[in-house]
Amino acid sequence: MKIKNNSKLSINDKLMLSLIEFLLFIYNFLINFLTKLFYVENKLPKNILVFRIGSIGDGICSIPAIMNIKENFPDSKVDILTSTGINKNSISLESFLNPIYFDNIINYDDKSFYQLIRLLRKNKYDLIIHLTQQGSGLLKSIRDIFFFRFLVGIKSGFGWNVSIINIFRKTQNKYVIFDDERTRLNNLLADKYNLTIFYTDKFSFSINQNDKNIVDDLYLKKIKNKNLQTIAIVIGAKRLSNRWPITYFKELIEEFSNTYNIIIIGGKDDISLARDLTHIPNTYSFCGLLTPLQSGLLFQKCLLTVANDTGPMHLSYAFGTPVVSIFSNRDYPYLWYPPLNNKNFVHRADDIQCSICLSESCFNDYLCMKKIRPSEVIASVYRLIKSND
Numbered sequence: 056m057k058i059k060n061n062s063k064l065s066i067n068d069k070l071m072l073s074l075i076e077f078l079l080f081i082y083n084f085l086i087n088f089l090t091k092l093f094y095v096e097n098k099l100p101k102n103i104l105v106f107r108i109g110s111i112g113d114g115i116c117s118i119p120a121i122m123n124i125k126e127n128f129p130d131s132k133v134d135i136l137t138s139t140g141i142n143k144n145s146i147s148l149e150s151f152l153n154p155i156y157f158d159n160i161i162n163y164d165d166k167s168f169y170q171l172i173r174l175l176r177k178n179k180y181d182l183i184i185h186l187t188q189q190g191s192g193l194l195k196s197i198r199d200i201f202f203f204r205f206l207v208g209i210k211s212g213f214g215w216n217v218s219i220i221n222i223f224r225k226t227q228n229k230y231v232i233f234d235d236e237r238t239r240l241n242n243l244l245a246d247k248y249n250l251t252i253f254y255t256d257k258f259s260f261s262i263n264q265n266d267k268n269i270v271d272d273l274y275l276k277k278i279k280n281k282n283l284q285t286i287a288i289v290i291g292a293k294r295l296s297n298r299w300p301i302t303y304f305k306e307l308i309e310e311f312s313n314t315y316n317i318i319i320i321g322g323k324d325d326i327s328l329a330r331d332l333t334h335i336p337n338t339y340s341f342c343g344l345l346t347p348l349q350s351g352l353l354f355q356k357c358l359l360t361v362a363n364d365t366g367p368m369h370l371s372y373a374f375g376t377p378v379v380s381i382f383s384n385r386d387y388p389y390l391w392y393p394p395l396n397n398k399n400f401v402h403r404a405d406d407i408q409c410s411i412c413l414s415e416s417c418f419n420d421y422l423c424m425k426k427i428r429p430s431e432v433i434a435s436v437y438r439l440i441k442s443n444d
Contacts, residue, residue, distance in 0.1 A: 068226065083216060086196050097181055104203075105121060107137055110147060110366060111151075114148040125157070126254075133158055135152075135160045146347050183214075186214055189219070200215055214243050216247075238255070261348065262348060270345065277318075278339060287371065292364060293366070295416070296412075309335055310436075315337070316337050318341055320354070341353060361378075363380075363381050380399065381424070398442075402432055
């Protein structure tokens with residue numbers, strides 16, 4: 056656990072941080088004990104199952120780790136077990152990951168519990184690599200350790216880990232520096248199984264010429280002033296609490312629409328939101344018109360992206376387009392940030408009393424998002440533009 060350099064820690068804070076470190080030690084000691092008790096080491100696996108669930112953002116953040124797994128085991132079969140969970144409209148890994156890094160992707164959303172067990176047992180995996188989601192607790196880890204060993208029958212495995220104690224979320228938010236999800240997953244591979252890390256913030260997608268043609272044709276058809284550079288805007292987000300106010304986006308678009316084309320990228324759920332903005336000159340909506348991969352190709356045509364904390368934000372930097380990202384305070388800082396490599400900017404409000412609510416809904420009038428003023432984001436856009444001159 057990395058602690059911020061703060062010499063003014065109170066006795067109470069020091070005790071709380073010591074308790075968090077102790078609990079993390081106990082939890083992970085138990086996880087490691089169970090893993091060593093029930094699983095055997097296998098340095099030459101032939102049939103690997105990688106477990107990673109979640110939608111676009113979760114999937115993109117796991118791509119460098121999956122690429123590293125395949126590079127470390129080039130002769131092994133690699134299958135990926137995934138799910139998008141309760142959000143059936145989400146897009147999972149099979150829709151965008153380059154197939155050179157896996158053999159099969161098994162999405163268990165449409166399978167019963169017994170169908171899944173039969174399928175996994177039939178495939179006779181000899182190693183399970185559990186790319187645990189950030190914030191996964193002790194009980195879930197123990198459940199999955201037993202599931203893959205005794206119900207699926209896999210004899211070797213690693214990856215289970217607890218990195219957050221949510222009952223002390225205020226203290227962790229204030230003092231703990233978390234790794235971003237891409238780094239955390241790579242560290243699991245390096246620390247738990249001593250794999251070589253070839254890729255950090257590199258991403259590989261399944262792109263074909265037809266996708267490129269669709270994006271090129273649509274861009275040429277919709278954009279009237281081809282002489283202007285383009286800025287992408289992502290106004291939507293899966294959670295309402297992650298959405299910057301649409302009036303703030305309007306102010307930002309009006310600042311740049313006379314000198315840049317503005318394109319709004321999102322899914323079908325964002326069409327109505329975008330409709331209120333397309334009356335602004337040089338502003339165009341591509342919401343609901345493209346697949347996630349095609350949206351990534353569209354980002355590549357843009358100078359930069361301004362985005363909420365959502366899947367397309369991850370698509371933008373993964374396709375090489377810098378991001379000015381806007382984060383709510385519902386979750387811990389850093390976990391889902393874009394690479395902090397001087398190409399991207401992150402905006403997140405300070406001193407929000409209800410920070411780390413971890414709630415799917417907001418009960419405080421979206422205070423944390425409203426506190427991020429348009430002038431702050433506009434200034435970051437100008438800094439990125441200047442850095443590209």
